[in-house]
Amino acid sequence: MARLQADVLIIGGGATGAATAWDAALRGFDVVLVDRADLAEGTSGRFHGLLHSGGRYVVKDRVAAEECVAENAIVRRILPDAVEDTGGLFVTTPDDDPAYGDRFMEGCRAAGLPAEEIPVAEALRMEPRLNPGIQRAFTVPDGAIDVWKSVWSLAAGAAAHGARILTYHKVLDLHVGDGGVTGARVRNELTGEELDIEAGFTLNASGAWAAQIVHMAGIEGIGVIPGKGIMIAMNHRLVNTVVNRCTMPADGDILVPIRTVSAIGTTDIRAADPDEIPVTQQEVDQMLDGGERLVPGLRQARALRVWAGVRPLFQDDRSGPAAADTRDVSRGHAVVDHAERDGVRRLLTMSGGKLTTMRLMAQDLVDAMCRQLGDERPCRTEHERPPGHEDGRHMQIGDRLRRREATLRDEQLICECELIGRSRLEQTMQTRGTLNLDDVRRQLRLGMGPCQGGFCIYRATGILHGVERLDGEEASASLTSFLQERWKGVWPILYGDQLRQARLDDWIFQGLLDVEHLPEAAAVVPDEELSAS
């Protein structure tokens, strides 16, 4: 079995894991990060894109609010190119108690959050689609954050400092010995090969899957209840400012403009298994009703795609700071010290948290590791920018179009919806070396626009076939698995224009191309049959 050595093994390639890899690599640790799938394919890639100002937490979770206030400013500074400075509004809808606004403002003052009440007329001028029946409005420094861009640049920054980022590597077992964890056995999910990683320390940043990981070290009594949140992307920027309902957090009360769409979210429903989070029609209806309250007519807009993510809600039998099991408990985070709790050294688990505070979570986790190692090294992430953010300029909605217009006459446009040119696509396919078009989707937004891949999937398959020198069978497998992946995100929201689009896509894939009847994968003929014939 192949072996690998590192100072630190990080389990989980979401926002927490990537930020932790960046933090530890900057402090000079030799880092290996593993994820069973692609970067940001779990919870991180399935949220609404809100960079919290903290306003959502000021009334009931002061600690979380204060963390957001500080981290919001830092994230804007270190990952500017992933952040759109949309600003945010908290609005009191006709169904809400206007008096909550006073508690909200009081909370903002206490948390140091710069909020301001503005006249309703001014809020309606800012956002003409807002419910004209709103009673109060407050501005806050919310923003929109591109999670893939963030996670990729954190991982790239870590790699530039020597970290090895191993996606599609699943942890099969933790090695335990000498009173602690000494590494892990992992399997490359693409090749099936196993790999032994010897690590001086192991950081568990696997979120909703964290309990499964610590059980491998024989640790009991920790559970993670997956809290399912669904979000729907609407095909327009129905608002240009993040709009929050000014009330206690409830279902469908946030509308986030992110790139060319706006996402309405979310729910909080206990799921049995973080890998089984189907979206129901009833949940979709709940979201749309919530959205109507903020922006009347939202039901008439085109819904593009629905997805669900799982919050990691920790349950600890030995109810410590990490205990949390409903929406009413802290959205803050805590480091679970398994040396203290379970007598297992060299293993820490990050529990709770949220994307906005990913940097702080990483800092706390690596600080705790340094303390246990007796090797204090200062954190540098507060001021250091990972690659791709050098110019310090915030992302703007027109950036892509501007770049695209510059090459309009020289380059084929493969995905018209998301403005992806051929060379960028080929380059990404080459550097990723992936046969999975869904990996390309996460990196480039391929097929994420209004036509949901109707036109670009065939093109991308043809290009992938050429770039990776695939045979027909491999290319066809990429095509059909991407079609299924895309369907997963659209079938619960097929009505209106998106149903029309889906039928047009059926026309292309079923009618014109007849993908359904691609030749079956070649059957392996057993030796006896060969010799018999």
Add this chain to the structure above:
Amino acid sequence: MSRHDVVVVGAGMAGLTAAVRLAEGGATVLVLAKGVGATHLSPATIDVLGYAPDRVDRPLEALAAFAERHPGHPYGVVGAAGVAAAVPWFAERFADGPLAPYAYTGTADENLLLPTAVGVLRPSAVVPETMAGGDLRDGGEVCVVGFRALKDFHPRLAADNLSRHPGVTARGIELDCVPEGRVDVNALGFARAFDDAAFRKDVVARVAGRLHAEERVAFPAVLGIADPHAVWSELQDRLGRPVFEIPTLPPSVPGMRVFATLRERLRRAGSRVVLNNVVTGAEHRGGTVTGVRARVGLRDVVHGADWVVLATGGFASGGVELDSRWAGREVALGLPVAGIPAPGEERFGPAYFGEHPMARAGVAVDADQRPVGADGARVFDNVLVAGATLAGAEPWREKSGEGISLATGHRAAGLILDAAGSAQRSAVAATEG
């Protein structure tokens, strides 16, 4: 208010078929459409029945049993006889059409197996002569030629999958011919390039020396829009072997040839297609429609008619809609929509190639193609429904779309001509008596 014997709503395959047959039968016809129809999306092959659910080799023979298994299917309404009558009628429209001698070939008795752009062998019954050479039922050697500048056709991908079929050997080559020096040219741009002799000469020069002895040559379906027969014949002559077209992503050049042919036949018969007309409702006395309201720009115009043929297409074309509360609506005349599962029931399933409960939703009709409500009662006596608006079919999976549109459009026209003829005869009889 203008007045016509028949207003046809929709300019796709079904609407144009009905309109041409009516006009050639002596009726005054007005075709109102929001825009060009599904012809521009369609591969333009006449697929009668390809899968049921196993592959069908002889569609006409299979139709009766198929219709019996699927109550409410449009084929149950038109029957095999309706299909058998409509298919040759369609092919004949090309005989002295504007693109003649460009012709359709094949019969509804048997399916050919023609390559798709991803390399699947797909069953089609009646096809443009420019595609028929791709029939690979008996296997064969194919060289698939594509163009780097045409992103909607990937010859090597198609060839690799074709080679996975028993008896088929295929390879793909990609040419760097760039019409007008542009890097991104769609199918119509290439079709115009092929209309140009110099471009054809260039393509032939690049392909000729690279072919194996037994190979036929496939191109994307872009071999000319002005005179496709001449383009195709010239390529066959110069390359000295069969050449055929493979349909690819929209816009569909062979579909535009269908549209051009039927529209010209309609014009010659004294009628016309008017686009940018959105039909928003019907004027009616009880169960009889007296005219349709159409929005043109900001104006509403009423067109009087004795008969209406509704052929606006299904969900893909916007003829039928579903709102976020899952209520269905036929958009032009407000007809009831059948086949939408009740609130709380599943509309679609989680597997893309699985079963979807509302896949067959559409407007239900009686034996005379009149729209009916949930109780089976006629909504209007003088409205006939044709094409993809109809409930009961899964055209893309069955490979039956053009067969249904053609047969139901053809039959709708026949029913109207018969009724008008008998009305005229009884009027004559009354005067004479």
